[in-house]
Amino acid sequence: MREELQQVLNLLHLPHRGSATPLEAEAFRRLRTFLEERGHRVQTLPFQGVRSYGWELLGISLLLALAPLSPWPPLLGAWAFFLYFNGFRPWSFLLDRHPSQNLLAWKGQGGKALLLMAHVDTAKTFFLYHPQRVRRFRESFLLNALLAFLSPLLALTPLRWPIGLYFLIQAALLLHRELRAPYVEGGNDNGSGVVVATALFLETKPPEGWRLGLALTGCEEVGALGAKALTPHLPPGTLVLNLDNVGRGELFYAEGEGMLLYVPYRGALLDAARKTPGARPLRYRLAYFDTLPLAQRGFPCLSLIRLEQGVPPEWHWPTDTFARLDQGALEDTLRYTRTLLQRVFHRVSS
Known part of the structure; x- marks a missing residue:
């Protein structure tokens, strides 16, 4: 070399x-x-x-997980999801420390x-980057985006409970990543x-x-x-x-x-x-x-x-x-x- x-x-x-x-x-x-x-x-x-993006995604996931209670938190969560994955963080003044x-x-x-x-x-690593899963990373992201953007509407239907549980599990996985996953x-x-x-x-x-x-x-x-x-x-x-x-x-x-x-x-x-x-x-x-x-x-x-x-x-x-x-x-x-x-x-x- x-x-x-x-x-x-x-x-x-x-x-x-x-x-x-x-x-x-x-x-x-x-x-x-x-x-x-x-x-x-x-x-x-x-x-x-x-030091990690996980806390921001955890917060967005928790907003989406509140779909069983009201459509307003998932509406805010869907908007935050859209902003974050287009490179915008209007809340950065609270987190960048x-x-x-x-x-x-x-x-x-x-x-x-x-x-x-x-x-x-x-x-930091995350389970989605496991060699057996990472080749479907784009598909996983698009599914997540679809559910996030639909969550305010689903909050008005009986599907509010499974969509809320989905994002609650996602928040738990992100919390585990922040507490245990290595760089x-x-x-x-x-x-x-x-x-x-x-x-x-x-x-x-x-x-x-x-x-x-x-x-x-x-x-x-x-x-x-x-x-x-x-x-x-x-x-x-x-x-x-x-x-x-x-x-x-x-x-x-x-x-x-x-x-x-x-x-x-x-x-x-x-x-x-x-x-x-x-x-x-x-x-x-x-x-x-x-x-x-x-x-x-x-x-x-x-x-x-x-x-x-x-x-x-x-x-x-x-x-x-x-x-x-x-x-x-x-x-x-x-x-x-x-x-x-x-x-x-x-x-x-x-």
Whole structure:
């Protein structure tokens, strides 16, 4: 494996990098030191986040579970469900109490900007991510969404009792997750993305008229909070290339994303990906990337991911370790992104 890739991998070898935890902070400290030792000026951009998304989903589930009592709590729960899974958290001021951060570095000078982005944090596991269930994750989510949106109407029928029991059981499972489930080591999700983005940033000299940035974000696993906090620090029109779960499987470039509403990508990176052999197109509906809040705000984005049988390998499961990374996949992703950047630099500059 290339020396730059292995060096960054070594920095991330921690038991986990759970969102807004002390170990996430330690990973950021190591990464910042690594970049500064190589002569780069690194900004630390602090923000407040949460350590797990489970408490929010538990609260939404409890509102939906009140269907036997009144249609109003499930109506509120259905609205909260819709907002949350489209990337909006109007209640964040009540919950975001734990410190997290982003790291941001730039090189080059000019009016055009291209940002490499990868999230540092890791998630807690959950029974839905078991290898025997995870391939039906999308179907499970759509069923849950359908029942959530129907719950206010079902609250007016005899089905209010089974729908209430369904969401009460779901709340109990989420409570068990919050109290007992561990954070995963996160070799693929997203040590792999951090490694490739950092190595690409270090090796690439942007052409005249370009600035090349590296953003390593926190709290992606709990609502892309780092990307939201990063937005005010980006020049208007910045091209954003996000790397997530690129350590095993077949390489894809997302043409857009959205668990409920679909947000299409646009811009030079997407155009270049369509003309660069080595990755297949994908409409990503499984979860969200850090690009979601940026694409919603009009930034031209592209996300790269590797999948096996339609899902990220070892997704949010304790087997997602550094030992299971495919070195060839990391090196191939680095080659692909190198070609992608050169195509963008040449096309936009010419």
